[in-house]
Amino acid sequence: MVAFVSHHTSDRKAACDPTCKQFQTLLYVTAPRDAATDLARRLVDERLAACVNVADCTSTYRWDGAVHEDAEAILLAKTTDDRYDELATRVVEWHPHAVPCVERIDTVDADAPFAAWCAGAVADAE
Numbered sequence: 001m002v003a004f005v006s007h008h009t010s011d012r013k014a015a016c017d018p019t020c021k022q023f024q025t026l027l028y029v030t031a032p033r034d035a036a037t038d039l040a041r042r043l044v045d046e047r048l049a050a051c052v053n054v055a056d057c058t059s060t061y062r063w064d065g066a067v068h069e070d071a072e073a074i075l076l077a078k079t080t081d082d083r084y085d086e087l088a089t090r091v092v093e094w095h096p097h098a099v100p101c102v103e104r105i106d107t108v109d110a111d112a113p114f115a116a117w118c119a120g121a122v123a124d125a126e
Helices: 031-045 083-093 114-121
Strands: 023-031 051-063 066-080 102-104
Touching: 023 031, 023 083, 031 051, 031 066, 031 083, 066 083, 066 114, 083 102
Parallel strands: none
Antiparallel strands: 023 066, 023 102, 051 066
């Protein structure tokens, strides 16, 4: 587990208890640049992620015995613990690669107003 530590005052921290609906989880994904924006939008449209940041990167990796270097994008999808499983399932389903990079990053704490917004943004529409 990677810990992201907030430097906010304690009254602004969201609970770290994994049973709390506001427990923040990030999904780290890499994808081809031409697929990243569509994937991000689908995740937000389906209320699986409250927000997805997309940043260009270059990935260097070994595949089929050779080293490759490709232009890709990093997607950081913010969600809650209780929405993570469905989010990860959809990313794998919608991703253009056969073996996509999908990694979970749990936060130790988050700014309470942001955590509340995130929880509301991924809640079922009423």
